[in-house]
């Protein structure tokens with residue numbers, strides 16, 4: 262707790278210090294009027310990957326989230342906060358995901374930096390689950406549905422096209438259409454893959470409530486989560502864990518899906534305590550994998566997760 266409070270206080274100081282510098286500058290002209298490549302600061306590496314795929318060499322993407330990091334708890338260094346405040350556009354997930362960046366995003370808005378939050382524009386859902394999830398009110402994990410990400414890619418493309426010259430905007434539109442086609446192909450591929458899982462086994466128990474949109478899109482039931490929350494920063498009570506153990510025992514659960522960005526210890530303890538034959542399978546839930554891995558892009562991450570889910574539940 263002290264650690265968290267300490268980090269928040271440090272961020273507040275960092276943002277204040279950066280603001281003193283940033284207020285000395287004014288945003289008087291656009292990047293292309295100045296003959297420079299526009300910079301776009303992105304708060305999650307998933308959205309940074311989509312932005313880079315659409316922007317190509319017409320923009321410079323500042324990816325603020327390292328591979329394997331937790332977007333709920335992400336905090337920026339003073340230098341990173343300064344780059345965000347100097348950017349021509351900030352792209353964020355929103356819907357309460359970036360709990361550690363609330364202050365710096367508010368500072369960006371005050372400074373007149375355009376901030377595009379994609380989550381609220383993607384028909385956000387509340388939480389589903391036999392064991393109910395606690396807030397934030399709407400589920401921020403919109404990227405687990407490729408169809409919603411197709412809408413996000415259009416939105417991102419529209420905003421990037423406004424930052425660049427007319428000629429570069431045509432290239433952005435072309436890449437945006439190409440990327441949308443790839444998302445639609447991914448969606449069909451995942452639909453075919455999970456279609457091999459018998460309907461009665463399309464049930465998910467995860468580390469925290471991260472796959473609500475995936476479940477909604479592909480016909481899965483969310484049974485519950487080890488952390489009964491939409492945030493990894495919450496902690497389960499003894500009662501929460503007992504409730505989930507009951508769900509595991511009364512349902513035909515084959516696997517608990519953990520996260521590569523979080524410890525798997527609690528999930529492993531629950532799997533053992535249930536007394537059932539339950540595997541703990543790690544997924545790339547809210548961060549890309551390291552460069553060179555099968556999950557080092559959004560498309561690769563979703564395909565890898567769908568393969569792991571299918572392999573765990575199909576037999």
Ligand SMILES: [Zn+2]
Pocket residue numbers: 333402469470471491492493547
């Ligand atoms: Zn999450």
